[in-house]
Amino acid sequence: MWGFLGRRVLHSIWVLAAIIIVSFLVIRLIPGDPVVQMLGLQATPENIAAVNEDLGLDLPMGQQITSFVQRAFQGDLGTSIIKRAPVNDIVFDRLLPSVYLLLYATVLALIISVPLGALSAIYRNRVPDQIVRLTSMVSFAMPQFWLGLMLILLFAIQLDVLPSGGYGEGFGGILLHLTLPALTIGLYLAPQLMRTLRSSLIEAIDSDYVEAARSRGYRESRVVGKLAMRNALVPLISVLSINIGFLISGTVIVEVVFQVPGLGALLVQSVLNRDYPVIQGLILVFGAMVILVNILADAAYAVVDPRVRAGMAAE
């Protein structure tokens, strides 16, 4: 298993290199010029040329890529054109809020979806199942910005128990401030996890090994909660990892609504300013995070299902 995961990490270097090159080219295909953005409409052509030269944007494309890739692999993502600060610092400052938000949202989604998914599977097609499925459909169908605003209205304004946004200090403060945005994302993620768990758990409950476990006189709670659940986790891990992959760059709206100083908000700002190095750095970070999530998902499969472990050993 460790060998398999090690190889996955090595493969991911090639994936990252491809991400760097493709994103480098694509960004420069978008109309608009960072120097014009920076200097404003009154800039003279001489000024623009001078700044271009200063930033190395006048060099041939091939040379720009080579130097960017070289520095990227040494851990230096360059300097922001607009902010005049190292991209490393800018991105790193924004990385933790986004990561915490995502983790928090995932935990909330799991807390919501696992019991409800199990309830649905146990009471399939009966009233509890119908209620859970209907509610989750509604929760899934609500636009995130609207759901976020409604949560602010309820918890921050009406009840006044949670801050409406921003980012706190220390573990408690961060937890408190990120509760509403995490709940917004969690309520979007939970229905998908719940439906996945419901169907995989139903399949497990109907299986022969569950029947056999019942024939040994085990309690239903053990049969479903442990023996069937362990088998039902693999599809849950798949759906979770795919969704986290999307959410890494897809929390923009939530971050804007709740003023979370995260990567999503930074991305929007940098694209508007054509801040090439920052966009570049963000894409690289998003790519690395997606790859990391996938590797973690592979490791989780292996922990849960010994047949996956055997497959990894054989590869």
Add this chain to the structure above:
Amino acid sequence: MTSLDAAPRTDRPEASATPLLTIEGLRIGFPSLEGLVLAANDAHLTVGEGEVLGLVGESGSGKSVTCRAIVGMVPHPGAVLGGRIDFAGRNVLEFSKAEMRELRARQIAMIFQDPASALNPVFTIGHQISEVLRLNAGLSRAEARNRSIELLERVGIPAPDRRMSAYPHEMSGGMRQRVMIAMALAGEPRLLLADEPTTALDVTIQDQVLRLLEDLRRERNMSMILVSHDMGVIGTAADRVAVMYAGRIVEVAPTDVLFSRPDHPYTRALIDAMPQLTPEDRSDLRTIPGQPPDLLKLPEGCPFAPRCPLARDECAEVSMELTAVSPAQSSACPFARDGS
């Protein structure tokens, strides 16, 4: 014939010794869109202490469901509609959920047709056997481990201590069924329900598993119901055989009597349909004419009549009650001995 028809119930031969299990008038129904399907219809069975009862019949004849009813596991949406199932003197149909769990944990164990799917794929076999011992026999982790190794050794698994950490997918079909048997033995059951235990196995492995079951039965004086559609398996392993057709028991007899002097035309057809490997008979595979019965459209009286070579008009009035043919044999067909 009339004297046999009038024979009282107590003359049924299997009621002679004190049986461990007695099923009387069991009716199991499955609701369907077109009406109620009776998977077991007025079924009577007994199993003595240490006896192996073979339960034979085509697919859909109700043998598996009857077996499952004994431990309260008739699959949804089926339900037991009537009759009684007495195990060690108590009617299990009246058991509470807790009593039923206790019955499954300590008295009656079950093994299944496909050991590949009846073992949980994500736990080691050691974990699964130990779990039975810890939950049902209250052993500690260490005790359960030692006892598990003993059980695996007893069912003929080589290097059992190393096999404890194997997963089901790492074992062969025969080995998996041995593990299932070991798990069934863990609760020291008095009755083992073996539902097609050899059907998914190679013929050579079938034989080994049947031998193992026979040895275990002798050494523990365990009773067993062996469900199979394979007359060969039944002939090898059962002391007594009950033949089931369309939810009804049509004949009960000691195995040797059943094979040498079958009474019910359906039993005869089943025995005739066994493939023969004698040179003159090699190409002639006899089958039972017609289709397995549609349980929604059963004829009045005997359900086998549409496929029966001895069928006559009176078949529609047959009560299907088992009547004694000889001291140990009873059959539901009143016409089988007429002019045949």
